[in-house]
Amino acid sequence: MEKQLSQKFYEAMKDLEPRYPNKKALILPALHQAQAECGWLPPEVLAEVAAYIGVHEAQIREVASFYTMYNLKPVGKNHLRICTNVACCLRGADELMSYAERKLGIACGETTPDGMFTLSEEECLGACTTAPVMMANDDYVENLDINGLNDWIERAKNER
Amino acid sequence: MSAEQNTLFIQHFWKDSNRTLEYYLKNMNGYEAAKKVFAGMTPDQVIDEVKKANIRGRGGAGFPMGMKWSFIPKNSDKPKYLVCNADESEPGTCKDRQIMRYTPHVLIEGLLIGSFAIGCHHAYVYIRGEYVREAELLKAAIDEARAAGYLGKNIFGSGYDLEITVHRGAGAYICGEETGLLNSLEGKRGEPRVKPPFPAVSGAFSCPTAVNNVESIANVPHIIRMGGEAFAGLGKIDKSGGTRLISLSGHVQKPGVYEMQAGSMTLRQIIDQFGGGLLNGRRLKAVIPGGSSSPVLTADEIDVVYDVEPLMKIGTMMGSAAIMVINEDTDMVKLLLRITKFYAHESCGQCTPCREGCHWMESILHKILHGEARPADIDLLVDVAGNIGGKTLCALGDAAAMPVQSFLKKFRPEFEAYVKGLKRHA
Secondary structure: OOOOOOHHHHHHHHHHHHHOOOHHHHHHHHHHHHHHHHOOOOHHHHHHHHHHHOOOHHHHHHHHOOOOOOOOOOOOOEEEEEEOOHHHHHOOHHHHHHHHHHHHOOOOOOEOOOOOEEEEEEOOOOOHHHOOOEEEOOEEEOOOOHHHHHHHHHHHHHOO | OOOOOOOOOHHHOOOHHHHOHHHHHHHOOOOHHHHHHHOOOOHHHHHHHHHHOOOEOOOOOOOEHHHHHHOOOOOOOOOEEEEEEEOOOOOOOOHHHHHHHHOHHHHHHHHHHHHHHHOEOEEEEEEOOOOHHHHHHHHHHHHHHHHOOOOEEEEOOOOEEEEEEEEEOOOOHHHHOHHHHHHHHOOOOOOOOOOOOOOOOOOHHHOOEEEEEHHHHHHHHHHHHHOHHHHHHHOOEOOEOOEEEEEEEEOEOOOEEEEEEOOOOEHHHHHHHHOOOEHHHOOEEEEEOOOOOOOOEEHHHOOOEOOHHHHHHOOOOOOOOEEEEEEOOOOHHHHHHHHHHHHHHHOOOOOHHHHHHHHHHHHHHHHHHOOOOOOHHHHHHHHHHHOOOOOOOOOHHHHHHHHHHHHHHHOHHHHHHHHOOOOOOO
16 A cells, blocks of 8 residues: 655654653554644554554544544644633633634534635633634634634635 | 732743743742752652642642652552643643743753652653644753753763653543543543552553642742742641642633632632623622532632632532633523533543433533423433432543532522523523
């Protein structure tokens, strides 16, 4: 089977190997690294991670499916995750979610047809004192309001 | 009372330039505590100092930290591990994030001293996956410390070696539970383990392990530098030393992370003096005092000293010191549904009472909110909650049951109004 993961993946793993007493402990770091390369974790990539770790594919899928951050389906170029947990909800997160759905023309959990945006509901992001908060790709956007959300989406659209 | 707070952390927060090693050395007596340790303290002396400091774990359970370290067997020839729990995920909590962002070196020095105390040569920081930037900042600080000789081989010429690895989680509340965290660190699903054996005997990779919260470990350099007794004296209440970082959120004028001497303020003082009172002049309805799992308090229950034991006495808990303030306009049924939905989502699924019960509670609350419930469903809800709490491997079951039980005890008329058709969901 043709390799899906780059040399960079294997080098990053090689650097991490001495930091753990066994290779299985590299499963989470490997999945993070693989997802950073591929955007999501298709079955072929999970199989390649399994081969690298030296376990059955099912064992990798069992782990990957436990954690919400591993995308087992493709996601858009921009992944907006709006926290709707208590602190954010007290500060208007529900209105932000409705606004994002209208603005993007998709429901929470969906991806726009052009593949530009995925919208998700997020559980507590641990930034409650600057609520409401969304995670936009790898960054937090704090003290978010409708204008801020609108600006972020417009900016991302122009960067295509 | 708050004006003269003697604080250890907060004065160093909120400025990006404070996270450097240079700042730490110049303004926070950086690595002096570690020097003191390596200049001739024994591991037991370090543990004794931490015991004298009366520091309770800052992650939620409030277990005395020195005691936890003393459980690590001294005669075991297995490797020992210190694992820092940076999986900050109890809703309402965001204090550890500030330590990692603004004073990462105090955490690193704490890891160095703690590792020496329990005989660990490779410490792990398990950080929640969403804290991508915080993990990067922490790694950069570790590299900086290593380059300066505070980590790596033969630290301070003592012959002692230590490496620290930052390990990212991937989105699972349950990994904040220490044995779920250890399974996750080992590359497994983050399902909590059956205890005993406790981590001190068989933790990470089946070796003796201490798992401590970020804020707990970050206090260790302060303890060693000022001495356990002086640190204990910062606390204004028995059995609780040092200061507490508080995450204050919800309907207050000035939400934020604040710091107070343990036991020095009441919940009302925190809300008024730190939080500037309620937002937009609204009236207080309720307070969730220690993260979303802690039993809710009504507006007239907040003249309580904000610390572990006084809160326990009135039937709630300090947890991770995350205070969520709720005003009179809030629909408690809707809020409880949101809280319950969270626990249903985060239940790992191992224990039947939690896996099934959380979904039942969510679905009953959904019915109540949408006017589809029968009057008997309120009691059914209480019954289901009573069948989860205390009947599961880990505390997530209790965490899910306590909000339901307390909301229904204190705000029952709001639930009844829906059931009787007197109120409809907007």
